[in-house]
Amino acid sequence: MSRIPSRVTEIAEAIKVMKIRGAGRIARAAAEALKIAAEEYVGPVESQAFLDYMEKIGSYLKSTRPTAVSLPNAVGFVLLRLRRGFEAGLPVPKLRKVVIDAAETFIRNSRLAVEIIGRIGSKRIRDGEVILTHCNSSAAVSVILHAHREGKRIKVYATETRPRFQGYITYKILKKAGVKVTLIPDSAIRFFMKDIDKVVVGADTVTANGAVVNKIGTSLIALAAHEARVRVFVAAETYKFSPMTVLGELVEIEERSPLEVVSKEYLDTNPAITIRNPAFDVTPPEYIDAIITEKGLIPPKAAILVLREEFGRIIEEGILSIVEESFSKEF
Numbered sequence: 001m002s003r004i005p006s007r008v009t010e011i012a013e014a015i016k017v018m019k020i021r022g023a024g025r026i027a028r029a030a031a032e033a034l035k036i037a038a039e040e041y042v043g044p045v046e047s048q049a050f051l052d053y054m055e056k057i058g059s060y061l062k063s064t065r066p067t068a069v070s071l072p073n074a075v076g077f078v079l080l081r082l083r084r085g086f087e088a089g090l091p092v093p094k095l096r097k098v099v100i101d102a103a104e105t106f107i108r109n110s111r112l113a114v115e116i117i118g119r120i121g122s123k124r125i126r127d128g129e130v131i132l133t134h135c136n137s138s139a140a141v142s143v144i145l146h147a148h149r150e151g152k153r154i155k156v157y158a159t160e161t162r163p164r165f166q167g168y169i170t171y172k173i174l175k176k177a178g179v180k181v182t183l184i185p186d187s188a189i190r191f192f193m194k195d196i197d198k199v200v201v202g203a204d205t206v207t208a209n210g211a212v213v214n215k216i217g218t219s220l221i222a223l224a225a226h227e228a229r230v231r232v233f234v235a236a237e238t239y240k241f242s243p244m245t246v247l248g249e250l251v252e253i254e255e256r257s258p259l260e261v262v263s264k265e266y267l268d269t270n271p272a273i274t275i276r277n278p279a280f281d282v283t284p285p286e287y288i289d290a291i292i293t294e295k296g297l298i299p300p301k302a303a304i305l306v307l308r309e310e311f312g313r314i315i316e317e318g319i320l321s322i323v324e325e326s327f328s329k330e331f
């Protein structure tokens with residue numbers, strides 16, 4: 001089998017160490033990696049060998065980070081089209097083109113989705129409002145930037161987002177665009193909530209019941225916002241919706257190294273210390289007012305409708321295989 005090209009391993013490594021981060025960027029990087037893999041394939045001319053190689057690359061990319069469903073959805077988008085081409089009997093050069101076209105389509109649609117979300121979401125922001133955002137979400141930033149460009153005199157609070165400080169990226173982007181932005185420690189959220197009109201955050205995964213998995217701390221923000229009757233908006237492309245959750249699967253929450261929380265010196269001098277570092281948490285649908293997608297604004301409970309429309313076939317096939325397994329057992 002053709003070996004994994006070094007440009008693909010570089011992308012996978014960059015996702016792992018978070019040089020490439022944020023669910024949308026991760027998804028686009030994975031699509032790009034699949035495109036590179038197809039372009040650089042030098043294995044046997046049999047279609048089956050090409051399919052096996054691409055499936056292997058897909059699994060490898062999916063193993064880099066576990067929580068954002070945008071990653072398996074991006075890989076699935078490309079490989080589904082490859083499998084269809086394979087079943088139609090296409091030869092390797094044609095299959096290669098199928099992968100390249102699918103990857104480019106995914107990347108283009110993904111960028112367009114962020115833009116559309118910005119336009120839709122900004123309509124919900126009024127002149128003079130104060131927005132709170134968390135972490136660094138391209139979709140949430142798109143909403144804020146559109147509101148700003150439309151001339152709305154908004155003010156933004158951006159959390160630091162410990163332990164990886166992605167809030168600094170948000171701060172920098174907004175500042176550069178001329179938005180009035182203030183950086184605050186994560187623990188100051190409730191202190192500032194009385195000044196805030198709307199919370200706008202992104203998503204790594206949206207589940208079948210409308211719960212949103214996003215950067216650790218999001219659920220605390222939503223809880224504080226709920227208490228203060230502040231509206232919470234989640235900006236999420238439809239490829240952040242998880243078809244596997246319809247089949248009962250739980251979203252794996254990534255736990256990262258304690259070295260993101262304390263220094264190596266501290267760890268070395270306190271070897272018995274226990275540290276946990278979950279990277280994401282789950283905000284229940286009750287604490288979310290609306291999810292802004294590129295297909296429109298929806299209440300979180302309507303997540304299942306998006307899932308049925310976008311991933312209907314995958315869900316049907318999943319249900320079918322569960323039914324088949326059940327029939328093969330005696331009950």
Ligand code: RUB
Nearest residue numbers: 021022023024137138139202203215
């Ligand atoms: C990033 C994060 C972002 C979402 C949405 O976590 O939680 O809010 O991924 O981002 P990490 P986007 O930094 O650990 O990847 O809207 O850009 O897809």
